[in-house]
Structures are given as C-alpha cells and as structure tokens.
Amino acid sequence: MDRYLITGASRGIGRAIAERLAARGRLLLLHGRDRQALEQVASVVKSKGGEASVLVYDLADPAEVEALIRAAGTEPLTALINNAGAGVAKPFDQTTLAEWNRMLAINVTAPFRLIQGFAPLMSKGASIVNIISISGKIAFPGWSGYTASKFAFDGFTRAVREDLRPRGIRVINIYPAATNTEIWDKIGGDWPREKMMPPAQVAEAVAFALDRPSDVLVEDITLGNVAGRL
Numbered sequence: 001m002d003r004y005l006i007t008g009a010s011r012g013i014g015r016a017i018a019e020r021l022a023a024r025g026r027l028l029l030l031h032g033r034d035r036q037a038l039e040q041v042a043s044v045v046k047s048k049g050g051e052a053s054v055l056v057y058d059l060a061d062p063a064e065v066e067a068l069i070r071a072a073g074t075e076p077l078t079a080l081i082n083n084a085g086a087g088v089a090k091p092f093d094q095t096t097l098a099e100w101n102r103m104l105a106i107n108v109t110a111p112f113r114l115i116q117g118f119a120p121l122m123s124k125g126a127s128i129v130n131i132i133s134i135s136g137k138i139a140f141p142g143w144s145g146y147t148a149s150k151f152a153f154d155g156f157t158r159a160v161r162e163d164l165r166p167r168g169i170r171v172i173n174i175y176p177a178a179t180n181t182e183i184w185d186k187i188g189g190d191w192p193r194e195k196m197m198p199p200a201q202v203a204e205a206v207a208f209a210l211d212r213p214s215d216v217l218v219e220d221i222t223l224g225n226v227a228g229r230l
Contacts, residue, residue, distance in 0.1 A: 001051070003077050005029040005118065007059065007110075008084030010037035013131060013179060016199035017081060020207050024049035029072055031055045031084065059084055059110035060102050069117035077121040079210060082111040083131040089187045092144035100145045107149035108156065115160060124168030125214030129206055130157045134177045134224065161219070170217045172209045176202045177224030195225050 004021060008014035010032030018028055022045040030045075032038045035056045042052035055071055057064040086106040088099045115128060122128075135143060136150035154173065161171035178196045201223060209218040 001025055001027050002079075003027045003029060003075060004079045004081065005031065005055075005072055005077060005114075006081045006083060007031040007114070009041055010034045012183065013176070013199045013202045014081075014083040015041050016203035017083060017206050018052075019044050019048070020200070020203035021210075022046075022048035022050040022052075026078075027051040027053065029053050029055055031057060031059075031068060033058055060086070060105045062105070062109070062113070065110050065113050066117075069114065072118070074121065076123060077118050077126060079127045079129060080114060080118045080122075081129040081131070081206065082114060083129075084110070085131070085133070087143070087146040087183070087187075089142050089146070091142055095145045103145045103149045104152070107146075108152045111153060112156060115157075119164060119169065122167075122169050125170075127170040127172055127210055128157075128160070128164070129172045129174065129209065131202065131206075132157070132173050132175050134175045134222065136173075137175055137222070168214070170209075170214075172206075172218055173220050174202065174205055174209070175220065175222040176205075177222075197223060197225060 002025060004026060006014055006018050009018045009030040018030055018041050028045050028050060030038050030041055030052055038054040042054055045052040055068055057068040059065055084106060086103050088095060132154050133150050135147045136154035139147050157171055157173055164171060179199055179202060205221045205223055212218055
C-alpha cells in the first residue's frame with residue numbers, strides 16, 4: 001500500500017490535500033496537533049476508500065519531531081508532504097525571539113529533520129512536496145520572520161533536490177499566494193479574503209505534480225489570484 005505523510009493535515013491546505021489524495025490503496029499518515037480535527041479528516045479519507053492514521057505531535061519541539069519519525073514506522077514512503085507552517089504578521093522590531101525561533105523551528109528545522117528521517121525510506125519515483133508560500137520568493141512588509149523562514153526553506157529544499165536527483169526522488173516546491181484558511185482569523189488586519197485562493201486549488205496542484213509519471217519532475221508551481229498580490 002502506498003503511504004503518504006502529510007504534516008499540518010488537520011485543517012486548511014493540509015486537510016484539502018488529504019481529502020484530494022484519499023483513494024483506495026493509499027494510507028495517509030495525517031499529522032497535526034488537534035486530534036479531534038485529525039480524526040474528522042481521517043473519517044473523510046476513509047469514506048473515499050482510503051486508509052488513514054493520526055499522528056499528533058508539535059513540530060516546534062525537536063523531541064516531538066523525532067517521535068513523529070519513529071511513530072510513522074519504517075515501511076517505504078511514497079510521498080512526504082511538508083505542509084505545516086507557522087507565521088507571525090508584525091514589524092520586525094516587534095517580533096519576539098520566541099516567535100522567531102518558533103517560525104524557524106516549524107518552517108525550516110522540522111522539514112529538515114523529516115526529510116532526513118524519511119528519505120531513506122523512499123525509492124525511485126517517490127516524492128517530497130514542500131508547501132513553501134509565495135513568501136519564499138517575495139518579501140512583504142510586516143512578515144520579516146515568516147519571509148526569512150520561507151526563503152530558508154526554499155533554499156534548503158532546492159539543494160536537497162539536487163542531492164536526491166540521482167536516486168530518482170522528486171522534490172516538488174509549491175508556492176501558494178494568500179489562501180483562504182482559518183489562519184487569517186488569528187491575524188489582525190482587514191484582509192481581502194474574497195481575493196484569496198481556496199485550499200482546494202493548492203491540493204489540486206499537489207495532486208497534479210504527484211500524478212506525473214515517476215520520471216517527470218514538476219519542480220516549482222506558483223499559484224495566486226489573477227487579481228494580483230493582496
């Protein structure tokens with residue numbers, strides 16, 4: 001059975017990816033911090049004929065990242081989807097060291113360890129999908145810590161792509177612009193939600209890239225609203 005690990009699968013883009021990839025013959029390892037929400041996603045996956053397992057860990061804690069790697073087991077992995085992320089919208093001189101460290105831990109260090117931990121379980125044709133954000137390409141005022149972490153994530157995974165290319169493992173980077181998820185409920189400001197993409201569109205891009213023949217690599221997909229930047 002094909003095994004897919006999706007981080008941050010309890011809501012938003014991660015949930016949309018899980019629901020889109022649910023299919024008979026696939027086991028989705030659903031990671032998040034909200035067990036109840038993950039169980040709801042698992043129920044949807046199973047209703048579509050797939051299998052699902054719930055993994056509750058905090059990626060900001062290195063010990064829990066290691067526990068997640070162990071809990072996922074040693075069976076071959078078809079795809080690792082690094083979707084979990086953390087962001088703070090405030091001027092750089094108001095960003096605390098704790099906020100900075102948390103963004104780096106979740107957005108950079110956790111994917112680093114997950115790729116290290118799971119790449120040995122992957123063979124030719126397997127894929128690593130990184131949901132990076134348009135902030136990995138473009139700087140926005142008030143998002144300095146988030147932007148720094150996403151630029152770092154992008155650079156790291158581009159190098160990893162070259163490391164894994166000889167093994168036939170695909171590293172796919174996806175750069176969504178603002179996406180209409182629950183995260184905006186927690187960020188102050190008047191954001192034009194009507195101009196944001198639905199999470200399902202990001203999920204479609206992930207499915208498209210994964211469905212290419214095993215020797216075809218879709219390296220980078222940038223998604224946004226035709227209206228332009230918010």
